[in-house]
Amino acid sequence: MKLSRYDYIIVGSGAGGGVLAFHLARAGKRVLMLEAGQRWQPRDYPDNELDASARLMWSGGVEPSQDASLMLMRGRTLGGGTVINQCLLDRFDDIALDDWAARSGLDSFSETAMGRHYDAVEADLSLQSIPESDWNGNARIYADGFDRLGYRRAPLRRGQSRCDVAGGNDCMRCLGGCPRASKQSTAATFLPRAEELGLEIITGCHIHGVVHGSAGVTVYGQVGREQVQFFAARCVLAAGTLGSSRILMNSGLGDALPALGKGFFCHPQFVTFARYAEPVDAHRGSFQALKSDDPRFRAAGFKLENVFMGPVAAAYLLPGGARAHQRLMRDYRHLACIEVAVRDVTPGRLSLSRGGQLRIHKSLGAPERKRAREGLKIIRDIYRVTGATEVAQAPTGIGLHLMGGCAQGLHRDSSVVNPEFAVHGMPRLHVVDGSLFPSAPGINPSLTIMALAHRAAEALLGGAQAPAGISRSVPADAAEVSA
Amino acid sequence: MTTPASQPIAAFSQRHEQALARIGDVLIPGNGSLPSYSESGAAALAPRALAGARPVDQVMMLRLISVVGALPRPLIALLLLCIRGGMRLPGIAGAPARLLDLALKGVVMNTYYCGLDRTAPDGDSAVFHALDFRLQMQVDDEDTK
Amino acid sequence: MTATHYLDQARTAAEGLRESSLKERLAELALLRQRIDQRREDIAEQVMAETGKCRTDALVSEIMGSLDYLHWLNKAAPAVLADEKVSTPIALMGKASRIWHEALGTVLIITPWNYPLHIALTAIAPAFAAGNAVILKPSEHTPLKGLLESLVADLPLLSSALQIAYGDGDTARALIDARPDKICFTGSAATGKAILAQAAPLLIPVDLELGGKDAMLVFDDVDLHRTSAGALWGAFTNAGQSCTSVEALYVQRPLYRDMVATLAQQLDALIVNEGDAGDADIGAMTTDFQCDIVEAQLEDARKKGAQIHGGGRIAGTRLLRPALVTEVTPDMLLMQQETFGPVLPVLAFDNEAEAIRQVNNSGFGLSASVWSKDLDRAARVARALRVGAVSINNVMLTEGNPALPFGGVGASGSGRVKGAEGLRGMTRSKAVLIDKQHGKLEANWYPYTREKYRLFGQLISGLSGKGLAALLRFARAGLQLESHAQKPRRNP
Structure with a gap:
């Protein structure tokens, strides 16, 4: 009886795994993808928030940090975070990439060097800027406030193909998966193309660990109650910051990798609601249409997000005692919302409890609190100049964009993954997801994770099979030599 | 969604449901158009909401609902007030309050405002009716290919 | 170099070793132990690369096991090899008796590929300690080229006493023809027979450590979790490539179903990989042909109705997933031949006598294990088993104690390695009787006379009689004999 030995096993199907799987499959590699979540037909995605949390997210919705100052969210479904995010796809600027270059020692972190990787993934996606005609009341308040106070704003660029907002569709539904397959999640884009090229996918597969060997990697976990293991010449962890770090730690690699789990970052977000006399209907249409584009904000380390x-x-985040809370909720259609998203600088740490449970040590440092305060002040100014009747600040911080923990870099003491995307000392084990980030960029990470996956594909495949149209940079066996 | 029998949350009983409804009524007593938490029948949705939680968290939730739901209503109100106050404490000092808030307010708001109640006269969600909330999404076969 | 050269050199070395003391030889073995310890990670790497075994197996069985043995040898050898005084009967009063445990001369050690370091060292070390020169012929599949040479470099006695002849069966045949003083062979029964046949006309003694079909007998009063874990380790350690691997698990019927379920669950959690860092449970098979044998046996069992849980070869590798086999019948190859792979057949038995009969019927008789809370029952069963070793409530553990002898019964071979018996096996016992120089003639010397004959009769009656009177008779006859012996035959 023959058991399969794949060229690659990819654990995780989000921005990193999805893009990488496509490029590896296109190069003729035999690839197995293991995803903890389930596969959904677009039209079957949950139509309510309760099921979306329970069935598309890890731990049933949110995971608190150890001091519960941040509620973290991450996707657990085929397509990973790209199914439940807003698919805002922005490139990083040199402010973000210069910091990465300094921390990692890699000069490949620059707008120029990343350019062709961004070009490549953007070419495979449908990207649209939200036109003013698609604005809802919340966007108009946001724009009005920015204009009155003299801050720069810009239209959002989103991965979407045919939302038909003019036809009355409400894109907020897509936070639980886009039923029109318009949002450019990997489940709607890279994964189906990769499957056509032979990618095999097993869903509902929870990975516990990996064993790196001299000729291949064994990946073990369970599907339901059945214990499983798979074999490949190489394994790529693309299970997200929390997932990839957990798998490496649970594999007993903490001692060999002193930087593992360190340098964990997110973008802490603080939501402020405002009530207006007239209905705002912030939930309608393109519920997020604009972004702050003010260099002063960027320099100060935050951005203001037009969200709902x-x-x-909303009920979880609205403050107050029962009656005040109920009153605000009853006026849901009258609520506007802006959040400040902070560029995180205080590194957190991931660890495992003795029982193997993931622990997220992440508290808000003084710099984050200061940045949040500055942003919140501007939000209140916006609400003031636009005539809000009441302002309500969420008591809980949300942690989105989970990054770091397996930083890419040159040295084992300060990083986990080498420039060729192999774990230090383990030439057949790779990490390709947001956990590679050496620091928090202050910009939505999805597109850059995809671009890094494209670069990783080049590194793994070597020049001969580099993704089409892209010149090569890394020799075939560089990963082996440097590891 | 069916709850796998192997999950701890499968032990969610009538008693747990009643206890959760008592907690929910303190947070959502109802006001005119909005039904109270117990009127909405939302507590029955708790196993479905918690099905994705880690087993250790499910066990903790069952205990917490039993204990808090058994308190007299004024004590529940006082506890929730203390939680709201305690959440402001920075760092690890505020962690217990924030975790309790996540657990109790989280499950109550999740089951109530998800719109899965069928308590409006027309058989629709009374909660969504009161909010005048409805998301529109045209899905045809062409879209999901 | 030809086989004759090896033997010539070995004979010269053996002569040289006669000048060395046991203390000097043991001192070199102690240094060898130190070197192995210092270089253990290097050694593990080389062993892993050649055998495919996982790192923990390489470290624990090959290195730790060898170090344990050397440690025991250093402590035990002086007593085991010391000249022995034995009592001298009263009839030989005034004389002293001794046994000297002397080197055989040259010992040819032929080792297999499953434990290339451990099996070689546990034969070389006692042979050398006893004062022999050694020629090692390692398996061509796992020669560990240069490893032992580098470990004994700068140890003057050991490096001259040890030669390693790399090669296959032809090399072994040539070496045997060159007439070593002893052959120690570990390997398959088929090769063992051939060696014995070749050695017979040359009158070379041969120790044979051959394969097994080792049984594990489990009564229904055991701890299920521990016993199942023990069964899996016993069956799968070194990927099942141990002569004492558990190859048949007999479970008392009331426990059978639960035990099979527990085994299946524990088996699914075992991780297979090679070249690991200590985190794989089961490594690769060492040779392709052994993979083929294992797969053929499983296929045969499947065809004959067996249920197989797990199993399978990972494409392009020598990695086999372990297999649990139930619904086993005696006509299946895996119940008739040694499997030597990660396969565990599980059978049910109803009573003690039936279980013993099944085990003793296998033809092999290397080792076994008996598991029961009732230690009297366990001991009773252990005595009834026709095997060379039994572990009670543990598995493959007799090998864990270097003081215990290791060897088989029947098709599993003869002779013992390890323990005092194994060390003595590298010697011949020389009997020595010492008398003083004097003028007296012995009573049993010539001339024979009627009188002497009568007195010998009285002496024998005295020897075999009881009580003081008999002793007096014996003493009187003895004294008369002694004085009679000094007289020449009367010549009238």
């Missing part, structure tokens, strides 16, 4: 959320999330 469904009744469950």
Whole structure:
């Protein structure tokens, strides 16, 4: 009886795994993808927030940090975070990449060097800027406030193909998976193309660990209650910051990799609601249409986001005692919302409890609190100049964009993954996801994770099979030599 | 969604449901158009909401609902007030309050405002009716290919 | 170099070793032990690369096991090899008796590929300690080229006493023809027979450590979790490539179903990989042909109705997933031949006598294990088993104690390695009787006379009689004999 030995096993199907799988499959490699979540037909995605949290997210919705100052969220479904995010796809600027270059020692972190990787993934996606005609009341308040106060704003660029907002569709539904397959999640883009090229996918597969050997990697975990293991010449962890770090730690690699789990970052977000006399209908249409584009904000380390959320999330975040809370909720259609998203600088740490449970040590440092305060002040100014009748600040911080823990860099003492995307000392084990980030960029990470996956594909495949149209940079066996 | 029998949350019983409804009514007593938490029947959705939680968290939730739901209503109100106050404490000092808030307010708001109640006269969600909330999404076969 | 050269050199070395003391030889073995310890990670790497075994197996069985043995040898050898005084019967009063445990001369050690370091060292070390020169012919599949040479470099006695002849069966045949003083062979029964046949006309003694079909007998009063874990380790350690691997698990019927379920669950968690860092449970098979044998046996069992849980070869590798086999019948190859792979057949038995009969019927008789809370029952069963070693409530553990002898019964071979018996096996016992120089003639010397004959009769009656009177008779006859012996035959 023959058991399969794949060229690659990819654990995780989000921005990193999805793009990488496509490029590896296109190069003719035999690839197995293991995903903890389930596969959904677009039209079957949950139509309510309760099921979306329970069935598309890890730990049933949110995971608190150890001091519960941040509620973290991550996707657990085929397509990973790209199914439940807003698919805002921005490139990083040199402010972010210069910091990465300094921390990692890699000069490949620059707008110029990343350019062709961004070009490549953007070419495979449908990207649209939200036109003013698609604005809802919340966007108009946001724009009005920015204009009155003299801050720069810009239209959002989103991965979407045919939302038909003019036809009355409400994109907020897509936070629980886009039923029109318009949002450019990997489940709607790279994964189906990769499957056509032979990618095999097993969903509902929870990975516990990996064993790196002299000729291949064994990946073990369970599907339901059945214990499983798979074999490949190489394994790529693309299970996200929390997932990839957990798998490496649970594999007993903490001693060999002193930087593992360190340098964990997110973008802490603080939501402020405002009530207006007239309905705002922030939930309608393109519920997020604009972004702050002010160099002063960037320099100060925050951005203001034009966001909204469904009744469950709004109810969880609205403050107050029962009656005040109920009153605000009853006026849900009159609520506007802006959040400040902070560029995190205080590194957190990931660890495992003795029982193997992931622990997220992440507290808000003084710099984050200061940045949040500055942003919140401007939000209140916006609400003031636009005539809000009441302002309500969420008591809980949300942690989105989970990054770091397996930083890429030159040295084992300060990084986990080498420039060729192999774990230090383990030439057949790779990490390709947001955990590679050496620091928090202050910009939505999805597109850059995809671009890094494209670069990783080049590194793994070597020049001969480099993704089409892209010149090569890394020799075939560089990963082996440097590891 | 069915709850796998192997999960701790499968032990969610009538008693747990009643206890959760008591907690929910303190947070959502109802006001005119909005039904109270217990009127909405939302507590029955708790196993479905918690099905994705880690087993250790499910066990903790069952205990917490039993204990808090058994308190007299004024004590529940006082506890929730203390939680709201305690959440402001920075760092690890505020952690217990924030975790309790996540657990209790989280499950109550999740089950109530998800719109899965069928308590409006027309058989629709009374909660969504009161909010005048409805998301529109045209899905045809062409879209999901 | 020809086989004759090896033997010539070995004979010269053996002569040289006669000048060395046991203390000097043991001192070199102690240094060898130190070197192995210092270089253990290097050694593990080389062993892993050649055998495919996982790192923990390489470290624990090959290195730790060898170090343990050397440690025991250093402590035990002086007593085991010391000249022995034995009592001298009263009839030989005034004389002293001794046994000297002397080197055989040259010992040819032929080792297999499953434990290339451990099996070689546990034969070389006692042979050398006893004062022999050694020629090692390692398996051509796992020669560990240069490893032992580098470990004994700068140890003057050991490096001259040890030669390693790399090669296959032809090399071994040539070496045997060159007439070593003893052959120690570990390997398959088929090769063992051939060696014995070749050695017979040359009258070379041969120790044979051959394969097994080792059984594990489990009664229904055991701890299920521990016993199942023990069964899996016993069956799968070194990927099942141990002569004492558990190859048949007999479980008392009331426990059978639960035990099979527990085994299946524990088996699924075992991780297979090679070249690991200590985190794989089961390494690769060493040779392709052994993979083929294992797969053929499983295929045969499947065809004959067996249920197989697990199993399978990972494409392009020598990695086999372990297999649990149930619904086993005696006509299956895996119940008739040694499997030597990660396969565990599980059978049910109803009573003690039936279980013993099944085990003793296998033809092999290397080792076994008996598991029961009732230690009297366990001991009773252990005595009834026709095997060379039994572990009670543990598995493959007799090998864990270097003081215990190791060897088989029947098709599993003869002779013992390890323990005092194994060390003595590298010697011949020389009997020595010492008398003083004097003028007296012995009573049993010539001339024979009627009188002497009568007195010998009285002496024998005295020897075999009881009580003081008999002793007096014996003493009187003895004294008369002695004085009679000094007289020449009367010549009238």
